[in-house]
Amino acid sequence: MKVQRYKHDLDISYALGATLTFELLLQRPDLVTRVFLSSATERSDAVERLLDVCRHCDVPVETNDKAFNILSPKGNCFVIGEFQKFSGSLSDASHIVLVNPSDAGNLGTILRTAAGFGVTDVAIVRPAVDAFDPKVVRASMGAIFHTEIEYFDAIEDYRARFPQRHLYAFMLKASTPLPQIPFEEPCSLVFGNEATGLPDCFADFCTPVIIRHSHAIDSLNLPMAAGIAMYEFTKDRWK
Numbered sequence: 694m695k696v697q698r699y700k701h702d703l704d705i706s707y708a709l710g711a712t713l714t715f716e717l718l719l720q721r722p723d724l725v726t727r728v729f730l731s732s733a734t735e736r737s738d739a740v741e742r743l744l745d746v747c748r749h750c751d752v753p754v755e756t757n758d759k760a761f762n763i764l765s766p767k768g769n770c771f772v773i774g775e776f777q778k779f780s781g782s783l784s785d786a787s788h789i790v791l792v793n794p795s796d797a798g799n800l801g802t803i804l805r806t807a808a809g810f811g812v813t814d815v816a817i818v819r820p821a822v823d824a825f826d827p828k829v830v831r832a833s834m835g836a837i838f839h840t841e842i843e844y845f846d847a848i849e850d851y852r853a854r855f856p857q858r859h860l861y862a863f864m865l866k867a868s869t870p871l872p873q874i875p876f877e878e879p880c881s882l883v884f885g886n887e888a889t890g891l892p893d894c895f896a897d898f899c900t901p902v903i904i905r906h907s908h909a910i911d912s913l914n915l916p917m918a919a920g921i922a923m924y925e926f927t928k929d930r931w932k
Contacts, residue, residue, distance in 0.1 A: 694726075696760045699827050706825040707773050708835065709765050714774030715743050716835030722750040724776045729760040734771040743772065764827070778825050781841035783814045787879045787926075788855070789919065792818045792848060793886040800824060801832020802916040808836035810923040811930065815842045816851050816881070852898065855881070860899040863918055864891050867901030871925050874902055882922050887915045 699706060705726065708717045718725055728747055734740060734756075747754050764773055789807050794800050800822050807815055817824065824842050845851045852860075859880040883899055885891035890912075895901070904913060904921055913921070 696729075696757070696763050698763055701823050701826075704778055705775055706778055706830065707764055707775055707827045709770050709773055709827050709831050711739060711743060711772040713831060713835045714772050715739075715746070717774045717776055717838055718743070718746045718750060718752065720835070720838035721776065721779065722746075722752070724779055725750065725752045726775045726777060727753045727755060729764075729773040729775070730754060730756045731761050731771040732756055732758050740772070781815075781843045783816060783841055783843045783855075785855075785879055786814055787812060787858075788814045788816050788881045789923070790816045790818065790848075790851065790860070790881045790883040791821070792883065792891060793889075794821050794884075794915070796887055796915075797822050797826050797828035798832045799887060799915050801829040801834075801837070803919045804829070804833040804840055804842075805836040806916065806920045806923055808833075808839040810927045812882075812923055812927065813840045815840055817842060817844050818848050818851065819844055819846055848895075861902050861922075862891050862895040862899035863904065863922060864893075864895065864901045865903065865912060866893065866896070867903040869900070869902055870905050871902055871922060874900070874925075876926055882919070882926060884915060884919055884922075 697703065708714045714728060744754060760773060761770060789812055794817065804815065807813060822829065824837065830837055859877045860883055861874060861880060862883040883891065883895065904918055906913060
């Protein structure tokens with residue numbers, strides 16, 4: 694099968710690196726189509742464990758330098774996992790809702806944080822970055838394989854699908870500080886685009902929430918705000 698540079702309309706994507714490939718094999722082994730090794734790959738204990746998992750899961754392994762020239766030309770990657778994209782379906786648990794996220798690194802970081810705090814259902818409202826872009830997969834450090842991601846064409850579609858829940862919108866124009874929010878589950882933590890945030894109209898159907906900070910900055914970046922919100926939301930779980 695031909696190796697192609699990643700495109701949004703392909704049915705496959707790639708986990709670039711041994712750590713991500715190992716996580717892929719452990720969490721979604723049925724979706725792995727093959728694993729590429731560079732001829733420069735050192736046969737360490739970690740690589741041997743990865744190959745053992747490939748054999749156990751009946752995943753073909755290829756030594757294929759051409760694949761690395763196409764998929765990771767910088768030369769700092771020696772293992773690549775190729776996998777079929779998977780469709781997520783959100784449960785009735787609490788969700789993270791990202792409205793028009795545009796940066797691959799930010800999305801990957803949020804997915805990793807969400808997996809770390811156990812909020813593994815993530816809704817994404819288009820237009821938005823492609824969650825299966827290898828840059829997102831890499832930024833998530835494999836956490837994408839622990840999460841359920843579902844895309845919606847509009848926030849109205851999301852609300853129609855999950856009508857009986859509280860929505861908490863993180864907005865600069867909000868007046869209620871995060872620590873004063875009595876979260877009612879199941880609920881949704883809603884965040885806007887990195888540059889524009891959420892439109893004012895979200896206050897009409899959400900509880901607006903603000904994360905207080907000093908006047909030295911005008912706002913927190915999206916992954917930081919999402920991380921603080923998820924910590925506050927889940928902190929009682931870790932007591």
